[in-house]
Amino acid sequence: MDNRILAENLAELYREAAVRYESLPAFATRNKELEWHPVSFRELYERGLDLATGLIQLGVKAREHIGLFGDNRFEWILADYGTQLCGAVDVPRGRDITEDEMIYIINHAQIKVAFVETRVLLRQVQKLKKELPKLKEIILLDPNAEAPKGVHRLDDIIATGAKLRAKGDKRADERMKNIKPDDLFTLIYTSGTTGKPKGVMLTHANMMSQVKVIPISLTCTDRVLSILPIWHIFERVFEVFTISCGVCTYYSNIRNLADDLRNVEPTFMGSAPRLWENLHQRILKRVSEAHPMRRLLFHTAYFLSRQYKNSLFFLFGRELRLKPASVIKRVVLSPLHLLRWIIVTPFYGFFNVAVLEPVRLSAGGSLKATISGGGALPVEIDRFFNYVGIPVLEGYGMTETSPVIAVRLEDHIVIGTVGPALAHTEIRIMNLESGEVIYPNANQPHEGRGQRGEIWIKGPQVMKGYFREPEKTSETIRNGWLNTGDLGMITFNNCLKILGRSKATIVLLSGENLEPAPIEMRLTQSTYIEHCMVVGQDKKYIGALIVPSLEGFRGDGTKAKSLEELVEIPDVKKVIQNEIKKMISISNGYKRFELIQDFRLVGEDFKVGEELTNLYKMKRHVITDKYARLIEEMYPADNAKGGKV
Amino acid sequence: MEFTTQLLYPIDQVLLAVMIFSIMFGMGASLTIDDFKTVVRYPRGILIGFLSQFGLMPFFAYSLAIFFELPPAYAISIILIGCLPGGTTSNMFAYFARGSVALSIAMTTASTILALLMMPILLEFYTEEFTRQISEEMMLAGTGTEFVIPTSNIIMSLVLVLVPVAMGMFLRYKSPLWAKTAEDTAGFMGIIVIIYLIGTAFARHSGLMLQTPVEIYLSAISVGLLGFLFGYWMSRLFRLSPIFQRAISLETGIQNGPIAFAIILLSFAEPIQSQMLWLAILYSTFIVMTSSFITLYYRRVGKFDFEVYKNTTIHNRLFGDSYVTHYPGGYLPKRISKDPSQGSIPAQKRP
Numbered sequence: 001m002d003n004r005i006l007a008e009n010l011a012e013l014y015r016e017a018a019v020r021y022e023s024l025p026a027f028a029t030r031n032k033e034l035e036w037h038p039v040s041f042r043e044l045y046e047r048g049l050d051l052a053t054g055l056i057q058l059g060v061k062a063r064e065h066i067g068l069f070g071d072n073r074f075e076w077i078l079a080d081y082g083t084q085l086c087g088a089v090d091v092p093r094g095r096d097i098t099e100d101e102m103i104y105i106i107n108h109a110q111i112k113v114a115f116v117e118t119r120v121l122l123r124q125v126q127k128l129k130k131e132l133p134k135l136k137e138i139i140l141l142d143p144n145a146e147a148p149k150g151v152h153r154l155d156d157i158i159a160t161g162a163k164l165r166a167k168g169d170k171r172a173d174e175r176m177k178n179i180k181p182d183d184l185f186t187l188i189y190t191s192g193t194t195g196k197p198k199g200v201m202l203t204h205a206n207m208m209s210q211v212k213v214i215p216i217s218l219t220c221t222d223r224v225l226s227i228l229p230i231w232h233i234f235e236r237v238f239e240v241f242t243i244s245c246g247v248c249t250y251y252s253n254i255r256n257l258a259d260d261l262r263n264v265e266p267t268f269m270g271s272a273p274r275l276w277e278n279l280h281q282r283i284l285k286r287v288s289e290a291h292p293m294r295r296l297l298f299h300t301a302y303f304l305s306r307q308y309k310n311s312l313f314f315l316f317g318r319e320l321r322l323k324p325a326s327v328i329k330r331v332v333l334s335p336l337h338l339l340r341w342i343i344v345t346p347f348y349g350f351f352n353v354a355v356l357e358p359v360r361l362s363a364g365g366s367l368k369a370t371i372s373g374g375g376a377l378p379v380e381i382d383r384f385f386n387y388v389g390i391p392v393l394e395g396y397g398m399t400e401t402s403p404v405i406a407v408r409l410e411d412h413i414v415i416g417t418v419g420p421a422l423a424h425t426e427i428r429i430m431n432l433e434s435g436e437v438i439y440p441n442a443n444q445p446h447e448g449r450g451q452r453g454e455i456w457i458k459g460p461q462v463m464k465g466y467f468r469e470p471e472k473t474s475e476t477i478r479n480g481w482l483n484t485g486d487l488g489m490i491t492f493n494n495c496l497k498i499l500g501r502s503k504a505t506i507v508l509l510s511g512e513n514l515e516p517a518p519i520e521m522r523l524t525q526s527t528y529i530e531h532c533m534v535v536g537q538d539k540k541y542i543g544a545l546i547v548p549s550l551e552g553f554r555g556d557g558t559k560a561k562s563l564e565e566l567v568e569i570p571d572v573k574k575v576i577q578n579e580i581k582k583m584i585s586i587s588n589g590y591k592r593f594e595l596i597q598d599f600r601l602v603g604e605d606f607k608v609g610e611e612l613t614n615l616y617k618m619k620r621h622v623i624t625d626k627y628a629r630l631i632e633e634m635y636p637a638d639n640a641k642g643g644k645v
Numbered sequence: 646m647e648f649t650t651q652l653l654y655p656i657d658q659v660l661l662a663v664m665i666f667s668i669m670f671g672m673g674a675s676l677t678i679d680d681f682k683t684v685v686r687y688p689r690g691i692l693i694g695f696l697s698q699f700g701l702m703p704f705f706a707y708s709l710a711i712f713f714e715l716p717p718a719y720a721i722s723i724i725l726i727g728c729l730p731g732g733t734t735s736n737m738f739a740y741f742a743r744g745s746v747a748l749s750i751a752m753t754t755a756s757t758i759l760a761l762l763m764m765p766i767l768l769e770f771y772t773e774e775f776t777r778q779i780s781e782e783m784m785l786a787g788t789g790t791e792f793v794i795p796t797s798n799i800i801m802s803l804v805l806v807l808v809p810v811a812m813g814m815f816l817r818y819k820s821p822l823w824a825k826t827a828e829d830t831a832g833f834m835g836i837i838v839i840i841y842l843i844g845t846a847f848a849r850h851s852g853l854m855l856q857t858p859v860e861i862y863l864s865a866i867s868v869g870l871l872g873f874l875f876g877y878w879m880s881r882l883f884r885l886s887p888i889f890q891r892a893i894s895l896e897t898g899i900q901n902g903p904i905a906f907a908i909i910l911l912s913f914a915e916p917i918q919s920q921m922l923w924l925a926i927l928y929s930t931f932i933v934m935t936s937s938f939i940t941l942y943y944r945r946v947g948k949f950d951f952e953v954y955k956n957t958t959i960h961n962r963l964f965g966d967s968y969v970t971h972y973p974g975g976y977l978p979k980r981i982s983k984d985p986s987q988g989s990i991p992a993q994k995r996p
Contacts, residue, residue: 020973021973022971022973023971024970024971024972024973025960025964025970028963028964034962034963035963035965036963036964037964038960038963038964038968219952220956220972220973220976221949221952221953221955221956222952222956223956223959246973250963263959263962263963264959264963265955265959267952290826291826293826293830294825294826294829297826297829297830297833349937350832350833350836353737353741354737354829354832354833355829358825366955
């Protein structure tokens with residue numbers, strides 16, 4: 001069914017999509033609740049060509065870097081079309097870009113022409129004018145905003161290009177012919193969780209290799225709802241993939257998500273774990289508020305589904321296998337699982353139809369599967385959606401690998417892993433201390449499966465390098481192998497399991513190593529905890545900074561109006577203390593040195609762009625700097641008082 | 646095969662009554678006044694559905710009775726089943742079979758009301774020969790007078806069964822949330838009671854299932870299957886869209902079992918009551934299985950058409966009624982290339 005368009009470069013892909021899909025909608029944006037505006041593949045391509053011609057007229061050279069500052073909107077895609085079709089490279093960044101980042105990126109990437117989304121952003125750029133000596137031309141994307149003198153409007157550039165094309169201007173077509181697979185299509189500055197931004201150079205070949213092998217099947221009857229920032233490579237690759245499949249992408253946002261899910265009834269969706277956590281909590285909340293009969297029905301359905309799927313997973317070898325399979329165990333257990341499966345199936349059938357289907361309807365009802373990336377998905381949430389019948393394909397990747405390295409397969413989901421490596425991608429697990437290859441290694445037991453180490457990858461998706469940073473490039477890529485900086489292992493059914501960042505590892509004074517991420521993930525599942533960061537590098541014990549959840553405490557009837565007020569209430573500290581004790585305990589499988597000995601409440605939420613990246617990952621160094629005083633408090637020379645767990 | 650004891654004990658009868666009540670209540674809880682209005686929206690579908698439900702099904706039931714030379718009590722029972730209106734379970738199956746749920750609901754609604762008129766006429770027409778047989782047997786045994794189909798009782802039972810439906814509709818009108826719960830609970834209770842009845846019947850009349858002649862099984866299973874098959878082909882012959890074909894097929898084969906129980910319990914007496922009930926129980930059991938398999942099959946074959954239908958109608962919902970979706974040349978198979986919205990959006994129809 002799936003006949004995605006394959007091409008040598010993005011411009012060619014855009015052209016082929018216009019030829020094949022013509023008037024089918026490519027993108028749709030919402031005006032009012034039920035009023036959406038579609039733009040067809042043909043229209044998008046023609047206007048893209050106009051824009052490309054207009055840009056050439058403006059003086060944009062082939063392979064020149066063009067800034068693209070803004071968030072998801074149709075004009076963003078149009079700007080990207082224009083850029084690709086004139087053989088240039090875009091340097092994208094979201095609306096939340098800080099002034100420092102803007103100065104750094106524009107100067108470092110040597111940007112002469114930049115698209116700017118809104119008036120607010122425009123003012124920001126103009127304010128920094130003195131520090132941006134190379135920036136010559138600015139193009140305003142928002143069609144409803146007035147452009148001040150010296151700033152171009154997107155529509156004007158398009159109109160200029162259209163006139164030139166009508167007179168027979170073929171310069172854009174010439175440019176398209178001269179794009180080489182090894183040319184860049186984008187230069188993405190990673191917000192990074194450490195250090196200053198690095199410009200990741202991604203080529204047309206990188207992108208096309210992804211489009212070719214993404215193991216998801218979409219056709220022009222599918223609908224994709226988009227809520228992730230478009231300038232991030234995960235969303236970007238996904239949108240190019242949808243273009244190649246003729247799928248229409250509908251732009252949504254967090255605020256309207258519930259409505260849009262119902263109206264658009266997406267068949268596929270890409271998202272960060274945060275959204276699934278959100279949806280999970282919403283569903284559970286609705287269940288807990290329903291009256292007892294409905295609750296009973298839901299829990300029965302969930303229980304049956306778990307029995308059914310667990311047996312099914314076992315019979316098809318899809319359970320998480322961290323240890324070698326024992327033949328005896330399989331022989332003994334298989335008939336038992338088969339029996340359970342046969343008994344449960346009719347009941348599961350009824351409850352799946354009567355109870356779980358309405359739950360699925362709250363997510364639109366047509367979702368065939370969803371993809372989660374940009375962070376680890378808590379395993380409880382992962383299980384929940386798979387049991388409820390919305391398969392979540394967790395993927396793994398990074399900007400430097402444009403981005404997919406591994407992703408679960410629709411018909412072979414192994415919960416707790418990120419699936420097998422993508423086609424043409426090789427994965428190595430390396431010993432952190434000795435630097436030896438653990439997997440694949442014929443000398444290791446089971447070729448090195450089930451042993452943890454640092455993940456290195458090699459494949460057509462690996463970036464060309466960091467722009468103007470050869471040392472950093474050679475630190476990261478050695479002999480074609482890219483160091484992901486993540487810890488992981490290969491399971492016995494050949495899936496990759498991620499075990500945390502090798503760099504985020506906290507080494508305690510005692511020399512014990514621990515991964516903060518799993519502990520943080522566990523804690524943030526408490527309804528009372530919004531965010532949490534574990535600290536303790538080179539200390540005797542670990543501590544935690546905790547942003548309590550105002551919503552969670554409100555559910556309990558607190559009168560606090562803001563987080564600041566909330567953290568002042570003594571009971572709040574007690575509640576959190578109990579939560580930590582309950583969740584992170586020896587009896588829950590944590591080691592003694594993983595127990596949180598002390599914590600501090602933070603009266604200010606972590607914000608995207610400051611403490612959090614756009615994918616809600618914590619920027620540890622930013623938080624560490626900002627709350628240095630609070631952290632120090634937890635480690636006084638003598639024993640600390642108060643707040644102890 | 647003779648029932649030496651009663652098939653159902655008084656306690657079972659009470660349970661059955663509770664089940665009938667709750668299922669019919671649940672059916673009402675799933676209906677709104679708007680569903681009656683949709684009947685008008687699909688005149689062609691409804692008409693063809695009517696022909697297959699009240700034309701084909703009773704005829705098949707009669708033919709099966711003749712073909713398998715069923716004893717008269719079983720023959721009357723299977724004809725009764727053939728004349729029943731559609732049940733709400735068919736709506737659920739239509740949904741999962743990627744059929745038109747709106748048409749399924751409309752057909753259920755229309756047939757339930759029409760049954761008041763059609764059932765007595767059809768029963769009178771098809772069972773004549775078998776009532777005569779029973780009368781002759783009874784004469785020979787010297788037990789009774791002439792046996793006739795208790796028409797007025799049947800109409801009364803039908804009306805009685807519609808009372809909980811009306812109550813359910815009232816609940817739905819007052820509180821949709823409670824109505825949804827009532828609907829699910831009723832479905833669940835229905836399953837439990839059916840399992841209980843089969844279980845006890847099996848336990849009490851040990852060997853009942855083994856004693857039952859194979860032709861009774863065959864007729865209980867085939868009446869539904871024939872309904873599926875011919876409901877499908879009939880609507881296909883009349884060139885209805887695939888989503889309507891699937892809905893009509895399921896609607897034709899799946900009858901409202903609880904109404905059969907109610908009629909048998911309220912209108913017929915021993916010695917034929919137990920035999921009639923047994924066939925109704927067999928039908929209700931097998932129809933769940935056969936329609937599950939048919940649904941899985943339809944789900945698979947209808948996947949592509951349904952995705953096209955869904956995507957096309959969503960385009961119109963979001964982009965306006967006049968939006969026309971042009972799929973790439975050769976993408977759509979011939980059966981839906983003239984109208985990817987399968988009859989639901991006028992603008993999508995092309996010459």
